[in-house]
Amino acid sequence: MSVYPIIMTQSQFTHRDNLHYPFEERGLQFGDGIYEVIRIYHGTYYLLDEHVDRLFRSAEAIKIKLPFNKEEITHLLLELLERNKMTTDGKVYLQVTRGSAPRDHIFPADVLPNIYAYVGDQPRNLELLQNGVQTITQRDIRWEYCYIKSLNLLPNVLAKQAAKENNCYEAILHKDGLVTECSSSNVYLVKDGTIYTHPATKNILHGCVRMAVERFAGELNIPFIEESFEVEEISLADELFLSSSTSEITPIVKVDNLDIADGKPGKITRQLQEAYETDAKIQENNTKHTV
Incomplete structure (x- = not known):
């Protein structure tokens, strides 16, 4: 999959090469996080609302407090396509982890979730x-x-x-x-x-x-x-x-x-x-x- 250069991280946008997290990251060390994969056709999301709803259900189930509401994350995902000038068939990968903190099974206090999303081409397999x-x-x-x-x-x-x-x-x-x-x-x-x-x-x-x-x-x-x-x-x-x-x-x-x-x-x-x-x-x- 060819990944586009601009990614969304937290509520900002940056080049994919600039995304770095500490090695003590709960998604990396515990799998302590959630994700979504959203299909894109001709630069347009398919079933976007359904995926956003499920993201929030998953976050609630594992007690991650998301720092945005559904309308805000939807806007960020739409802006991600615009910034990449995405017009083809593809997909977005969106990941949220509990955050970066010293390794401990217990949830860390006052730590913000780590969030990122990126876009890639994926033609239909006709x-x-x-x-x-x-x-x-x-x-x-x-x-x-x-x-x-x-x-x-x-x-x-x-x-x-x-x-x-x-x-x-x-x-x-x-x-x-x-x-x-x-x-x-x-x-x-x-x-x-x-x-x-x-x-x-x-x-x-x-x-x-x-x-x-x-x-x-x-x-x-x-x-x-x-x-x-x-x-x-x-x-x-x-x-x-x-x-x-x-x-x-x-x-x-x-x-x-x-x-x-x-x-x-x-x-x-x-x-x-x-x-x-x-x-x-x-x-x-x-x-x-x-x-």
């Missing part, structure tokens, strides 16, 4: 969106608060690496035989015209695109059931797909070397992809008209 991807299954070994978008991602990293080593795009995680989500995306099973996915509990990340998928399903009159499905049910699925800010809505055509149905993206997945593209264009147009 080939994967069109043809689908292969995945593997892996046991879910993560902690019990996956709804927090925290920096503690080692289990996710290990699962994603296992997928790569098996020439796959993603790893579908399961706990006690029930599918939760993927290493960096939500996952859905389609059977007899109905979409099934794990309920939005503490055991999964409440994806912003996941919320959009539910909305699209309602608009298309496709039943959307928040109900866990078992690993064994994957082989019987009519369709399988995943979603995330960077993967959009991607068909899964093979799991553990077994084809899903006929091994091709399904009708409902295609309908949702079309709804996604339409929604992204609407948000882009609305943003341009209000700027």
